[in-house]
Amino acid sequence: MSSGGCPFAGVGISLFAALAGLGTILMNTKRFMRQPLEVRLPAGVDRDEEGKLWFREISEFWKGQCFSIRIEKIVYSGKSQLQEILIFDSEKYGRVLVLDGAIQVTTLDEVAYQEVMAHTPMHLINNGECKRALVIGGGDGGVLRELAKYPEIQEIYICEIDGDVIELSKKYLSTTSIGYSDPRVKVFVEDGFKFLQSMINEGILFDVVVSDLSDPIGPAESIFNGEFLELLAKVVEPKNGVAALQGECYWLHSHLIRQLVDKSKSLFKNVSYATIAIPTYPCGQIGCLVMSSNPVTVPRRNGGVNPGDLRYYSRELHSAQFVLPKLVEKFVYGD
Ligand code: SPD
Numbered sequence: 001m002s003s004g005g006c007p008f009a010g011v012g013i014s015l016f017a018a019l020a021g022l023g024t025i026l027m028n029t030k031r032f033m034r035q036p037l038e039v040r041l042p043a044g045v046d047r048d049e050e051g052k053l054w055f056r057e058i059s060e061f062w063k064g065q066c067f068s069i070r071i072e073k074i075v076y077s078g079k080s081q082l083q084e085i086l087i088f089d090s091e092k093y094g095r096v097l098v099l100d101g102a103i104q105v106t107t108l109d110e111v112a113y114q115e116v117m118a119h120t121p122m123h124l125i126n127n128g129e130c131k132r133a134l135v136i137g138g139g140d141g142g143v144l145r146e147l148a149k150y151p152e153i154q155e156i157y158i159c160e161i162d163g164d165v166i167e168l169s170k171k172y173l174s175t176t177s178i179g180y181s182d183p184r185v186k187v188f189v190e191d192g193f194k195f196l197q198s199m200i201n202e203g204i205l206f207d208v209v210v211s212d213l214s215d216p217i218g219p220a221e222s223i224f225n226g227e228f229l230e231l232l233a234k235v236v237e238p239k240n241g242v243a244a245l246q247g248e249c250y251w252l253h254s255h256l257i258r259q260l261v262d263k264s265k266s267l268f269k270n271v272s273y274a275t276i277a278i279p280t281y282p283c284g285q286i287g288c289l290v291m292s293s294n295p296v297t298v299p300r301r302n303g304g305v306n307p308g309d310l311r312y313y314s315r316e317l318h319s320a321q322f323v324l325p326k327l328v329e330k331f332v333y334g335d
Contacts, residue, residue, distance in 0.1 A: 042077040080164035115313040118146030121242035123299035130207040138212030139165035144179030159195040196231035211245040233267035247287030274321040297322040
């Protein structure tokens with residue numbers, strides 16, 4: 001009971017406190033609503049102090065370093081059944097495709113990788129001998145685009161495990177995915193192992209096989225093992241066929257490269273590592289492992305493709321790309 005005065009005094013104080021509380025809530029809500037709402041940023045994307053968006057390529061596969069690109073606009077961000085897919089426009093490199101946090105394609109420099117991966121094996125085939133080619137991975141379509149420059153090829157198969165990568169590349173990376181529009185292209189959306197096994201069962205051989213894989217973490221992990229190379233060797237035409245495999249970075253993955261070279265040497269007579277300079281892959285360098293029963297460091301053919309259609313690869317570059325720094329040569333080929 002109150003000590004005296006107005007019997008409703010206690011009720012009045014509680015009512016006042018409740019109103020004051022409501023006022024504070026309303027004020028805070030108003031203040032909150034004035035702030036722009038930040039949509040959750042995709043993995044690998046953050047804002048700097050000026051509010052600018054950056055993509056940072058952070059991965060266990062290149063621990064302790066990361067390449068960053070300033071984003072102008074996020075074009076697509078989502079998750080397929082297999083991986084995170086991010087596509088954005090950047091200030092310096094044009095449109096960028098990122099899979100599971102790793103840069104795959106930028107409009108500025110993709111040509112370096114796609115041309116070497118396609119034209120190096122194609123220049124090891126005698127004129128007119130490549131009738132059937134295969135791309136494993138390479139869902140963005142860049143290697144297809146390069147192979148489609150050869151009129152002699154009658155069929156170009158592509159086996160990509162993630163159908164979303166194909167569809168999104170067709171939608172958002174038109175200059176890269178243009179190869180899909182070639183009528184000789186046959187698309188298979190399935191696991192590379194199963195696909196190779198079915199080609200072996202059907203007795204289908206390829207004159208050129210390009211394994212355009214992402215890094216060996218995520219969907220491409222199992223592909224970098226010996227079993228995959230064994231299957232690969234069985235679908236390459238034995239006399240003149242050539243295989244090219246994404247060969248990772250010599251500054252970061254010497255152990256893996258050595259393993260790949262050793263395994264390939266047990267399957268192919270000639271194996272060499274070509275180096276590619278490409279600023280948006282880790283350390284600005286990636287390799288292309290070339291395998292064949294014929295020597296691979298000197299091009300065997302002239303032409304087949306109009307040199308005016310090429311921006312990175314040339315006959316001169318073909319041989320030069322196999323010249324490696326001494327320390328790299330030692331771990332790639334040394335005893
Ligand atoms: N660390 C990045 C390796 C990417 C290799 N694949 C690129 C796909 C381009 N077609």
